[in-house]
Amino acid sequence: xxxxxxxxxxxxxxxxxxxxxxxxxxxxxxxxxxxxxxxxxxxxxxxxxxxxxxxxxxxxxxxxxxxxxxxxxxxxxxxxxxxxxxxxxxxxxxxxxxxxxxxxxxxxxxxxxxxxxxxxxxxxxxxxxxxxxxxxxxxxxxxxxxxxxxxxxxxxxxxxxxxxxxxxxxxxxxxxxxxxxxxxxxxxxxxxxxxxxxxxxxxxxxx
Amino acid sequence: xxxxxxxxxxxxxxxxxxxxxxxxxxxxxxxxxxxxxxxxxxxxxxxxxxxxxxxxxxxxxxxxxxxxxxxxxxxxxxxxxxxxxxxxxxxxxxxxxxxxxxxxxxxxxxxxxxxxxxxxxxxxxxxxxxxxxxxxxxxxxxxxxxxxxxxxxxxxxxxxxxxxxxxxxxxxxxxxxxxxxxxxxxxxxxxxxxxxxxxxxxxxxxx
Numbered sequence: 300x301x302x303x304x305x306x307x308x309x310x311x312x313x314x315x316x317x318x319x320x321x322x323x324x325x326x327x328x329x330x331x332x333x334x335x336x337x338x339x340x341x342x343x344x345x346x347x348x349x350x351x352x353x354x355x356x357x358x359x360x361x362x363x364x365x366x367x368x369x370x371x372x373x374x375x376x377x378x379x380x381x382x383x384x385x386x387x388x389x390x391x392x393x394x395x396x397x398x399x400x401x402x403x404x405x406x407x408x409x410x411x412x413x414x415x416x417x418x419x420x421x422x423x424x425x426x427x428x429x430x431x432x433x434x435x436x437x438x439x440x441x442x443x444x445x446x447x448x449x450x451x452x453x454x455x456x457x458x459x460x461x462x463x464x465x466x467x468x469x470x471x472x473x474x475x476x477x478x479x480x481x482x483x484x485x486x487x488x489x490x491x492x493x494x495x496x497x498x499x500x501x502x503x504x505x506x
Numbered sequence: 507x508x509x510x511x512x513x514x515x516x517x518x519x520x521x522x523x524x525x526x527x528x529x530x531x532x533x534x535x536x537x538x539x540x541x542x543x544x545x546x547x548x549x550x551x552x553x554x555x556x557x558x559x560x561x562x563x564x565x566x567x568x569x570x571x572x573x574x575x576x577x578x579x580x581x582x583x584x585x586x587x588x589x590x591x592x593x594x595x596x597x598x599x600x601x602x603x604x605x606x607x608x609x610x611x612x613x614x615x616x617x618x619x620x621x622x623x624x625x626x627x628x629x630x631x632x633x634x635x636x637x638x639x640x641x642x643x644x645x646x647x648x649x650x651x652x653x654x655x656x657x658x659x660x661x662x663x664x665x666x667x668x669x670x671x672x673x674x675x676x677x678x679x680x681x682x683x684x685x686x687x688x689x690x691x692x693x694x695x696x697x698x699x700x701x702x703x704x705x706x707x708x709x710x711x712x713x
Contacts, residue, residue, distance in 0.1 A: 460710070463699060463703060463706065468697055468705050479693075483697075484693075488694070490674040492672060492673055492674065499675065501636075
């Protein structure tokens, strides 16, 4: 199914952003609509306090995870600190088949893996209006030291440079505009000729 | 300037549709915004009753028209029934330079000429929800005979097949949705990586 362009089906949307860009807030707004499904990652690490199975992650055993890898059940996966993290594939294709857009919130490296497997996915990179604004937001949270903030700002700058590999750059200056920007991208994508050739046939048949 | 991708500049938008698709009504709504400029064609034919110079056409002499052709002043032009029809170029690039999107409402053949000259323009084809709906709309106008309507429906079907050469297919089932569709396309286009690489630099400089 990979790489196949499907008419009238849901789209795979890959979203990346440095932390502090308001990605979570934008996606929470978008996910209020039933047209979208949020892809929940699977992991073999233990749940932390407050984490809910099926919401934060699908918490599965190492054996289950490795079985899924063998059976081509993971779209992409990686190992980190001795644990597996991955994107279960079947549910995504089921949802898209039902006309639901699936959102994958993943970091740049994972996104580039998905790009090779699913070139017809929509790749959106969210950036803050300025690096100084990102620093201000991180400071406002008040949870991190100056040193940690400086490190995260430097990391963010490095990640933002990789945005050139995405299809769209969404500048999050104001939440409402950013949500409308996101919706405009998906709305326009559905009208792209690659995904709407069937509409031409439908119109001509409707005689 | 042709074919050059310009950041933060207005875009050239080429719109085609068979008659009876509601293109005029959609564009009238879009043009209420100052972000858009409607390209007025030039012609050497005489104004018909009620036609206003600079609104329906720029009515110019054959000598003026041929001088513009020689001086590369026409984006595209054609001869029809012994008269010239063309798209004056300079005003379009001036408007785009000011950040204003320019709309060219032209038929398929002219649009394909523009596509060769300006591949970074946005090509939108508007189609009715069904050929039967188009027939219904033409009948509703009550100005044409059955024979003429049948001929126009057949022509429309032929034109709609050429929509595959456009970037987007916009199905005009309801005016308000169609206007929002149009705006979504332009909004998304402005976020495309090809036109927003400068945003990445701006964000990184904003430190």
